[in-house]
Amino acid sequence: MIGKVAAACAALLVLAPHAAQAQGMGSPQAGAALRDADYPGVIRLTIDARDVSRAILRGTMVLPVAGPGPMTIYFPRWVPGHHAPSGPIARIAGLTLRAGGAEIGWKRDPVTMHAIHVDVPEGADTIELGFQYLSPTDPKMGRIEVSPEMIDLQWTSLAPYPAGYPSRRMTVQASVRLPDGWQFATALATDGVADGVIHFKPVDYETLVDSPILAGRYAARYKLDESNAPVGLAVFADRPELLAAAPAQIEAHRRLVDQSLKLFGSRHYDHYDFLLGLTGRIGSLGAEHSRSSENFTVPDYFTDWAGTAPSRELLPHEFVHSWNGKFRRGADLLTPTLDTPMQNSLLWVYEGLTRYLGAVLSVRSGLHSVQEGLDNVALSAATMQNRTGRQWRPLIDTTNHSIYAEGAQPWPNWQRGSDYYLEGQLIWLDVDTRIRALSGGKRSLDDFVRAFFSIDDGSYRPVPYVFDDVVAGLNAVAPWDWARYFHDRVDKVAPDAPLDGLARGGYRLVYTDTPTGFFRSGEAQRGVTDLSWSIGLTADKGGTVTDVVWDGPAFAAELTIGTQILAVDGRSYDSGRLVQAVAACKGRADPLTLTVRRADAVRDVRVACAMGLRYPRLERDSSAPARLDAIFAPR
Numbered sequence: 178m179i180g181k182v183a184a185a186c187a188a189l190l191v192l193a194p195h196a197a198q199a200q201g202m203g204s205p206q207a208g209a210a211l212r213d214a215d216y217p218g219v220i221r222l223t224i225d226a227r228d229v230s231r232a233i234l235r236g237t238m239v240l241p242v243a244g245p246g247p248m249t250i251y252f253p254r255w256v257p258g259h260h261a262p263s264g265p266i267a268r269i270a271g272l273t274l275r276a277g278g279a280e281i282g283w284k285r286d287p288v289t290m291h292a293i294h295v296d297v298p299e300g301a302d303t304i305e306l307g308f309q310y311l312s313p314t315d316p317k318m319g320r321i322e323v324s325p326e327m328i329d330l331q332w333t334s335l336a337p338y339p340a341g342y343p344s345r346r347m348t349v350q351a352s353v354r355l356p357d358g359w360q361f362a363t364a365l366a367t368d369g370v371a372d373g374v375i376h377f378k379p380v381d382y383e384t385l386v387d388s389p390i391l392a393g394r395y396a397a398r399y400k401l402d403e404s405n406a407p408v409g410l411a412v413f414a415d416r417p418e419l420l421a422a423a424p425a426q427i428e429a430h431r432r433l434v435d436q437s438l439k440l441f442g443s444r445h446y447d448h449y450d451f452l453l454g455l456t457g458r459i460g461s462l463g464a465e466h467s468r469s470s471e472n473f474t475v476p477d478y479f480t481d482w483a484g485t486a487p488s489r490e491l492l493p494h495e496f497v498h499s500w501n502g503k504f505r506r507g508a509d510l511l512t513p514t515l516d517t518p519m520q521n522s523l524l525w526v527y528e529g530l531t532r533y534l535g536a537v538l539s540v541r542s543g544l545h546s547v548q549e550g551l552d553n554v555a556l557s558a559a560t561m562q563n564r565t566g567r568q569w570r571p572l573i574d575t576t577n578h579s580i581y582a583e584g585a586q587p588w589p590n591w592q593r594g595s596d597y598y599l600e601g602q603l604i605w606l607d608v609d610t611r612i613r614a615l616s617g618g619k620r621s622l623d624d625f626v627r628a629f630f631s632i633d634d635g636s637y638r639p640v641p642y643v644f645d646d647v648v649a650g651l652n653a654v655a656p657w658d659w660a661r662y663f664h665d666r667v668d669k670v671a672p673d674a675p676l677d678g679l680a681r682g683g684y685r686l687v688y689t690d691t692p693t694g695f696f697r698s699g700e701a702q703r704g705v706t707d708l709s710w711s712i713g714l715t716a717d718k719g720g721t722v723t724d725v726v727w728d729g730p731a732f733a734a735e736l737t738i739g740t741q742i743l744a745v746d747g748r749s750y751d752s753g754r755l756v757q758a759v760a761a762c763k764g765r766a767d768p769l770t771l772t773v774r775r776a777d778a779v780r781d782v783r784v785a786c787a788m789g790l791r792y793p794r795l796e797r798d799s800s801a802p803a804r805l806d807a808i809f810a811p812r
Contacts, residue, residue: 211513216339216347217243219379223352224335226392232312232323236335240306245299249340250306253333253386253515254291258465258502260510260521261579265319265334266291271309276301291516292340310335320460326415327393327459328355329471332386333515343513344383351385352376361392362411362452364468386515387466387503391452395420399427401451402434406444406635414455415476422479430492432811433542437496439812440538440623443631445504451492455479463491465498467637475702487699489544490553494535499637500630501534502527508641521576525667526647529601532557533609534626536602540809550809551684551795552695554606557599558686559793561674563709565727566593572600572667587738591727600674604666607678610804612655614681621808625654682805685798688791690760696792706752710791711759712769712784716742720750734782736773743779744772756790763789 218241225235242248253264274281276298286292297304313319322329330353338347354374355361365377365388380388393413397420402408410430414420430451438444446468454473464471472495474488475481507523536557540550561567575596586592609622629650633640644663651659666675679686688710692700700707705723707715713729716722720742725731742750745758746769762769768783797803 210341211343212341212346214342214346216342217241218348220338220347220349220382221352222336222349223354223374224330225354226323226328226330227354227356229323229325229328229356232314232321234310234312234323234330234335236306236308236310238306238337240304240339242297242301242304245297245301248295248297248304249286250293250295250337251340251514251516252291252293252337254289255512255515255517255519256333257387257510257515258498259579260519260524260576262518263579264291264515265310268311268313268334269308270311271307273307275305275307276303289516306337308337316460320462321458322460324415324456324458326395327413327454327456328390329454329459329462329473330390330392331471332389336382336386338382338515340516344386344515345381345513347382348379349382349385350377350379353390355392356394359392359394360396360413361390362396362398362409362413362450363390364388364448364450364466365390388469389452389464389466389471391454391471393454397422399430401427401431402438406447406449408434408449408451410451410453412453412455415458419455419476419478419480423482426479426482429543433493433496433538433544436538436541436812437493440534440626441500441630442627443500443634445499445630445633445635445637447635447637449496449499451496453478453492463495465495465502467499467503470495470498484698484701486545486549486695487553487702490535490539493538493542493544494531497531497534497538501531504633504637504639505630505642506639508643511639511641519580521580522573523642523644523647524576525572525597525601525604526642528595528598530605532598532602533605537808541811543811547806547809548693549695551805552693554602554679554684554805555686555693555793555795556696556699557602558674558676558679558795559688559710561596561600561603562676562686563726564590564593564596564674566591567596567670567674568672569670571670572596575600585738588727589724603675603678604663605678606682606805606808607666607675608651608659608662609808610678610681611657612651613804613807615655615657618802618807620654623812625650628653679795679805680798681801682808683798683801683803684795684805686793687796688793690763690790690792692792693794706755708755708759708790710793711788712786716752716755718752720752730785734771734784736771736782736784737775740773740775742771742773746770747772759786760790762786 221239223237252266254262256263274283274295283293283295312323313321352374368376368378391413395414395417397412399410401410412420450469452469452471455476455478457476459473462471462473472491474491475485478485478488507527509520509522512519536553539545570593575593578594613621648659705715705717709726712731713726714722714731715724722736722738722740725736744750745754758769769786771782771784773782
């Protein structure tokens with residue numbers, strides 16, 4: 178069923194003309210049928226990014242037009258890699274249109290809010306758009322993208338385009354003005370600098386929006402691969418001292434490239450740039466692109482290497498996406514324009530397989546130790562096994578989460594979110610160990626990955642896949658009923674997480690009263706105390722509850738997200754005191770007493786705690802070969 182649906186989506190979304198949007202009474206048409214032609218002329222887009230104090234980016238676009246008459250212009254809506262209609266149209270302000278120096282009117286489409294309509298006057302050969310992009314200045318408004326030290330400039334927020342042409346058939350020449358003295362990195366090729374303006378060489382619109390810019394005051398650069406398809410690491414930081422990377426740390430990033438190329442056996446870029454922001458001011462992010470990736474993580478990524486292990490999976494994950502997600506992509510995500518709706522039916526491959534391979538490459542490269550790799554898998558396994566929402570919601574439905582979900586969830590453990598990442602990781606571990614068992618250790622998932630992603634070496638034009646392609650690729654490596662397996666694991670409600678891969682890999686999931694170093698680092702980075710497997714809640718440093726496990730002890734005590742813990746057994750709250758109290762409670766019949774406040778109501782609640790502290794880790798099971806160790810071994 179999935180294969181047929183995906184094939185139908187591919188035919189509708191990739192090959193067929195763009196359908197006109199639904200009409201309101203008396204409303205103009207939102208879009209136009211796609212033409213099988215190049216857009217006439219070169220679109221010129223200039224961004225003035227100097228106003229970092231107020232986080233205002235100012236845009237000017239000169240758009241060639243073929244003649245007078247009605248025209249529709251879009252701002253991006255469906256953002257690749259976001260898997261959702263997340264284009265930030267609400268942040269566009271000050272929109273003006275001119276032709277021949279005279280202002281002309283425009284009207285927003287009443288149904289498709291990212292579209293504006295304009296009548297091009299007689300005699301005009303271009304129209305000029307002016308606008309501001311009002312980037313958030315407080316995290317409550319959205320992700321911070323601009324600080325006095327750094328900018329994450331994303332063309333998907335800043336590049337309007339004319340309706341009626343595929344993204345690949347429109348040519349854009351972009352330019353950017355940055356604050357004086359700033360450095361920048363991007364996959365785009367520069368075409369010179371004049372009067373403080375950086376000009377980039379013309380590219381098609383698809384390539385433009387796939388090539389963000391990271392810029393800032395403080396930067397360092399490293400060469401990771403000096404082949405004819407070079408790979409670089411461009412690091413930007415809030416403060417210059419945060420750039421202090423040890424040679425061994427950079428060498429681990431070089432091994433990441435080497436191990437990735439050994440795994441995939443191909444390159445789908447002519448050059449690649451890791452854009453790495455070490456910052457507590459710009460919002461965290463991992464975003465994939467064909468020839469670059471946006472990686473915004475903890476400021477002390479280098480300077481507290483031992484304490485920031487979870488952050489070191491970010492770059493491997495985004496690099497894998499150059500092959501899986503950017504080059505080869507689920508067909509229903511491969512759309513001709515950014516106003517064409519995407520569908521996410523194969524995100525358990527796009528993101529789940531990437532999560533698995535990223536975790537494996539983290540260990541093979543030395544970015545993670547073997548123990549950190551095991552602890553990482555343990556956390557994924559325990560999180561998914563503890564996800565109570567799996568009792569009613571199949572994994573396939575979580576692929577829709579980013580499309581319809583708005584804001585934070587009141588009960589994320591029960592509602593489920595983007596579980597295709599972690600559960601997908603466990604599914605692909607199961608697949609890998611099963612291939613190894615079926616073949617007597619002669620084949621592995623590496624063989625599937627190499628064959629599936631190595632086609633068209635050197636090309637970074639996307640190649641779609643559907644469910645049946647994935648099944649056929651696996652059967653070519655190790656014949657088995659893969660279609661039924663995925664239907665059972667992905668399409669159906671599965672009360673238990675897919676842990677067979679762990680058992681077949683020679684490990685079992687257990688819980689102890691001491692957290693792993695990996696777990697403790699994750700708590701520190703998130704700023705929380707995570708007692709999900711103990712009393713069923715997570716709380717921040719101030720005692721505010723940030724998550725509650727549905728049907729767990731905290732749930733039974735009627736605690737909710739947003740409740741503040743004021744006291745633990747009559748003593749004022751601090752995170753250490755809560756942990757100590759839960760530890761002391763093990764085997765005790767008497768519950769823990771928490772004094773809590775929600776809104777203006779203060780009350781005492783009794784929370785069952787007889788299990789004491791429980792933290793996940795993996796334990797070696799000698800009854801099965803240590804296949805997971807073999808998976809982690811460098812190539």
